Amino acid sequence: MENRRVFKNLHNNLLELEEHMYPLADVEKPNVFRNLFPYDEVPKIAFNDRIVPHNFPDEIWITDTTFRDGQQSREPYTTEQIVTIYDYLHKLGGPKGLIRQSEFFLYSKKDRDAVYKCMERGYEFPEVTSWIRASKKDFELVKEIGMKETGILVSCSDYHIFYKMKMTRREAMNHYLSVVRECLETGVAPRCHLEDITRSDIYGFVIPFCLELMKLGDEYGMPVKIRACDTMGYGVNFAGAVIPRSVQGIIYGLITHAGVPSEMLEWHGHNDFYKAVSNSTTAWLYGASAVNCSLFGIGERTGNTPLEAMVFEYAQLKGTLDGMDTTVITELADYFKDEIGYKLPSRTPFVGKNFNVTRAGIHADGLLKNEEIYNIFDTEKFLNRPVLVAVSNTSGLAGIAHWINTYFKLKDEKAVDKNSPVVYRVKEWVDKEYEGGRVTVITDKELIEIIQRACDELEISLW
Template structure:
């Protein structure tokens, strides 16, 4: 006790007693936490009510994996598409670079061409980084291209160490450290992707390994990042939940017991249990500066944390967008649909076709009187998407006029009112639909068809 260091914590401004060291716990048989993860049962969330403090970093940001993890789960993007999406991300991140980095594959000529073309843009943000196989040849490739940082896979659960890699923990750690040292020898900053961390032995392997990584960082004077990969989406944000499922517990352990600075911790979530967004925000709250995302959550299996979601999470917990241009999100959704052929599910928050469309008749009445009643914020201002009222038997002339004006974004002088011939004709058609037994709201496609036909009939273009 007497030899343990006392230091001032810069976030709490309280004196802290340095924790004891955590040596690697090398074991003969894997610890796969069968008490939590029985394969023939639903995984369990256990609690020990050990609470760790919030520790929001001074600065937080978003990083992007659209061209890496996002691209692993879909047809590869063309070089042109990658460059155009990179342009959108630059605009979305704003002048303060809140979208800090994009990671790229380097394996194919197409991937490398995209990297070169993006580098030609000369943007400070998003910084271009790579993801490679852990080999000296690939490290040299990163250096030759001129990148400063690369991701390296360092799987950390016993599921991976024992069953996939066929190693012991000590063998795995020594292998990883030798690979990281090779990377540092080339002058490249490694970003260590701790795969499957939410099924790993946090204090028996992860913390000792990260302590060694911090030693290498101090030796080479080159940053070593830790990416916290909730690969299977097992992480939970509940206070008092036990590790390895506790995201607060993992982030706290890395900061306090492994000595990893917040600016070198990045969380990478998956959405298998619908927790990618809440876990990502939790990682920010407990001390990770970076959150790794992909556009529209496109990624392995159920996908990654949606980038657009974290833009709005940022604004909610910081009280500002810090220069991010959220209108670009709508442009990206339109680009994906028109240029890439990806259809965003209609109910997807912020980008789905129906996300701010009111369909219930009584709700529509409220929205028409005051849009704040049923719209989450000024979606026209932040997303170039005014709220819509779906047309049904309860919409009336005013509801139909509102739908036409907002869908076509008609200016005040060109807007139709409930007395126009067009609106009256459309209402006659709508009334006939419901008199014939219809009970569902009308689709955009149906309305556009009847509006087009009515415009020709009444001479409106």
């Protein structure tokens, strides 16, 4: 007891006793938590009602995996596309660099060309980092390019250690530590990706392993980062849920018992159970400074935590965007659609074609009176996306005029009002559609065609 350090927790002003009492449990048989993860049943969420305190870091930020995990689920980006997206990420992150890093594969020539071109940009943020497997062969690529930091895959569940790697926990730990030590010896900062942490033995393997990683960092005087990877999306943010599924329980254990500082701790989530965003926010709230994301959530299986979602989570938690330029999100969505040919689902928050389009007649009436009634915030200001009202049998002349002005971005003297002859022509066509028995809203494509036809017949131009 005498050798344990007593220190003051600056977040709650209480004295705490440093406890590191978790040796490696080198089991003979894998612990796959069959009671929580019966493969022939839906996974179970169990509770023990052990509550951990909020531990919101002084600083939080976002890291990006669009060019790594995001690229594993789609055709590879071209070098030019990667550089363009990287430029957008730099602009989106703002002057404080709140999109702190972006990670890349190094395996193909195209990947390495993109890395060199992005590094040539000279941006402080996002810092260009890499991802490798825990092998010395992969590490040679990192040294060759001259990376300052690299991610290293260190799978931590017994599913991976016993079934994939065919090792014991002790063998896996020793293997991982040897690769991390090699990183440190050549001056490269390691970022350890603890794959499948939400099916891992947290106190029997993860925390003892991270304690050894922290010791290595102290020995070499270099930071060793920990990325907690919810690879299968099993994490939950419910108070009192048991580990390994409890996000806050994992973060608490890593900080309190493994001694990982908040600024060295990162959460990487997947969306298999629709919890990627809420779990990432929870990781922030309970002590992780970084959350790892992919643009539009594009990633393995159901995808990663959407980067644009965490931009707005940041603003809601901090009360400020801290200089992030959120209009870039719309520019990126347009780039993916127009240049890359990627189709975003129309109802995707913030970027989908219909995310701020009101279709219900009674809602449209409210919007026309005051858009705050049915719009989440000033979408025109933050996303350069004015709120839209879909046209139906309840829209009226004013609703049609509103649709034309917002869709075609007509303002001031170019804007049309409800007395415009074009608006009357469109209204006549809409009325005939519903008189004929139509029950669905008018599509954008139909409206564009009828507006163009009306303009041609009236020999006028709206744009």
